[in-house]
Amino acid sequence: AQKVTQAQTEISVVEKEDVTLDCVYETRDTTYYLFWYKQPPSGELVFLIRRNSFDEQNEISGRYSWNFQKSTSSFNFTITASQVVDSAVYFCALSEAGLYNQGGKLIFGQGTELSVKP
Amino acid sequence: EAQVTQNPRYLITVTGKKLTVTCSQNMNHEYMSWYRQDPGLGLRQIYYSMNVEVTDKGDVPEGYKVSRKEKRNFPLILESPSPNQTSLYFCASRVRGQGNYEQYFGPGTRLTVT
Numbered sequence: 001a002q003k004v005t006q007a008q009t010e011i012s013v014v015e016k017e018d019v020t021l022d023c024v025y026e027t028r029d030t031t032y033y034l035f036w037y038k039q040p041p042s043g044e045l046v047f048l049i050r051r052n053s054f055d056e057q058n059e060i061s062g063r064y065s066w067n068f069q070k071s072t073s074s075f076n077f078t079i080t081a082s083q084v085v086d087s088a089v090y091f092c093a094l095s096e097a098g099l100y101n102q103g104g105k106l107i108f109g110q111g112t113e114l115s116v117k118p
Numbered sequence: 119e120a121q122v123t124q125n126p127r128y129l130i131t132v133t134g135k136k137l138t139v140t141c142s143q144n145m146n147h148e149y150m151s152w153y154r155q156d157p158g159l160g161l162r163q164i165y166y167s168m169n170v171e172v173t174d175k176g177d178v179p180e181g182y183k184v185s186r187k188e189k190r191n192f193p194l195i196l197e198s199p200s201p202n203q204t205s206l207y208f209c210a211s212r213v214r215g216q217g218n219y220e221q222y223f224g225p226g227t228r229l230t231v232t
Contacts, residue, residue: 052218097217097218102151102176103149104149105177106161106221108153108160108161
């Protein structure tokens with residue numbers, strides 16, 4: 001069965017701290033895709049990154065970095081030197097590549113609410 | 119500009135009063151989906167469509183209907199809304215296929231059923 005777990009419901013940090021958001025997934029497919037989305041207080045979903053299951057290279061984009069480890073089925077997200085504007089709900093999601101993938105359905109985790117205080 | 123639009127953005131209604139949330143995309147995408155977002159549950163797929171006149175149930179379809187008469191539009195219909203359908207709704211679209219494709223989301227529709 002497919003599942004995404006974000007065990008951290010809420011995280012609160014002080015500005016300039018580093019913070020890691022955890023994501024653990026379950027799938028039986030060998031080909032799958034992993035995503036992170038940001039949902040600021042305004043409510044829209046902002047796409048951050050997608051990775052496929054064959055690419056385990058870590059990725060860095062400015063203050064954001066992602067650590068993909070197939071051995072532990074994890075796709076963690078780190079924000080370095082957090083800022084108040086990083087305050088949002090962050091979702092990790094999984095999409096399977098199987099033929100019956102329900103129109104590219106995304107399976108979302110529960111979300112982690114990050115609060116960055118000045 | 120490539121986008122998915124939804125209307126209305128906010129809606130307060132009463133139990134049993136039929137409503138439609140519209141969704142339109144301008145990217146000629148084959149795949150479209152509706153999701154609902156609830157606290158502690160993340161987003162869950164309600165219905166999806168893989169092309170015109172091809173729709174199917176997602177994970178939480180009860181109480182909803184959809185149609186896909188044109189490629190760009192994918193309305194979500196609540197024939198008899200109930201308070202448990204109070205939620206934040208997102209429409210999404212992407213190109214067809216099994217590859218690593220980005221899913222484009224609309225801005226969301228916040229629905230309250232009293």
